[in-house]
Amino acid sequence: MQPNKKYGKIQNLFLLCLLLTGLGRMPSILSQDNTTLDSPVSVSALFSTADVLPMKLMYSNKSMKNGTNDSTYINSILSYKDGDGSWRELEVGLRARGNFRRKKCYYTPIKIKIKKSVARETLFEGNKKLKLVLPCFNQKASNDYILKEYMAYKFYEALAPYHFKTRLVAIEHSDITSRKTKSNQLYGILIEDIKNVAHRHQGHVFKRFMNPMTHDTFTSVQNDLFQYMIGNTDYSTVYQHNQKQLFADKRIVPIPYDFDMSGFVNTNYAVVSKVQNELLTIEKVTDRMYRGFQRDENVFAAVRASFLEKKNVLYTIIQDHESLFVTKRECTTARDFLSSFYSILENEQEFQREIVAMARPMPQKKQ
Missing domain, CATH: 1.10.1070 (Phosphatidylinositol 3-kinase Catalytic Subunit; Chain A, Domain 5)
Structure with missing residues (x-):
């Protein structure tokens, strides 16, 4: 991907503006x-605590990799444990992210889309879109990689005022196949959308x-x-x-x-x-x-x-x-x-x- 032809002019104009407004x-x-x-x-209730959030997701890994793209989502139910210990369900759209992980990994990172009316009066209120980072491979040891990447996000949150809010989640994933449904336990990272970061600042x-x-x-x-x-x-x-x-x-x-x-x-x-x-x-x-x-x-x-x-x-x-x-x-x-x-x-x-x-x-x- 290359910058457009007006790249240099835009840079010079912005640089001049920033210098004029920033010298003082x-x-x-x-x-x-x-x-x-x-x-x-404001900070969404979803990201207002560091507690690990229990979640359940049911979808076909095969359909996720082969049947979704930037504009095509599959329908699913996201369940999460509320503060009172009860489980709540949300209708969500899911799609795969990342070409490298789609080809090389058992799990791909996921983009979650939630309708405003569905998220209202739930823990997910205010979050229309979220990223969900999952382990690459279906191995217990891969959860340690997720923990370390989550800590890296928390490092930057501690260091810099402009950052993505994140939440560590413990997921029970039910993989739907033609023969049976197989459940796996894994860690994941929920990451807020960049538009939420912009709104916050x-x-x-x-x-x-x-x-x-x-x-x-x-x-x-x-x-x-x-x-x-x-x-x-x-x-x-x-x-x-x-x-x-x-x-x-x-x-x-x-x-x-x-x-x-x-x-x-x-x-x-x-x-x-x-x-x-x-x-x-x-x-x-x-x-x-x-x-x-x-x-x-x-x-x-x-x-x-x-x-x-x-x-x-x-x-x-x-x-x-x-x-x-x-x-x-x-x-x-x-x-x-x-x-x-x-x-x-x-x-x-x-x-x-x-x-x-x-x-x-x-x-x-x-x-």
Whole structure:
């Protein structure tokens, strides 16, 4: 996918506007945190708690993969356990997401569509569309990958004011076949729709291809350092690959998602990404490589300080989910991977060598 022919003119116009509106607020950019920027209109009840939500879904895996596309959904019933312990049912539409997972995995990620009238006065009220991330393979150990990806979302939620709200769910999936119905127990991640994020911050979704120079400086480095922290190269802020753009508070901010190819999650199908066929110098997803662009050193310093400030919070997120892991070694590995990041962050020479010096020149039109 390539930017349209007006790409350069649009960038220049936006860059000029952002410079004119943003020069007077540089100090606030460098000192931003969740307290100063995150003033949401509302958070859906679905995402207002970190409790694991019990759910039931019944659908044919075969029909999901072969019978759905961007506009074609299959009808299903989503059941969830309400706060009083009773089970409630919702009529929903489901479709598969992701070409890679559709071809390689037993389960595909799912897009859920719920009519407003159906969701009214339920836990799902206010959520017309949701993403549901499921394990790739039908194996108990695959649930640990879901836990680690969920923790990655929670890391970014703790670090950045602009983020997707998520909810861990324990699903009983009934796979309908021609012979019988087979039930499997698995973890999943419910992810709110980007339009809900925009509404929460009184902004709007920004879909045009933009030069990263037009992105909010602090948030841009924050996003790139987070990707480095979890060992993820499977993203592009220019081409909006595993990224959404939000225009809020007179700034364009990138919001990341999909972390299953990261070294932190380290799924058994993960490979080093080649976005736009770009060859990287690392061989394994557990090898980190900073993919951000060159910025003012004061911005790097401010973002670095914000990550150091949240260090204990991130370790607590891992600790809070340790009991859910099938294989305790996976949790230990995740903790060690985070520790290796902070070893770099806390060492001035390593921070300069591995991150600041590795920042790429800002692209003019293409990444």
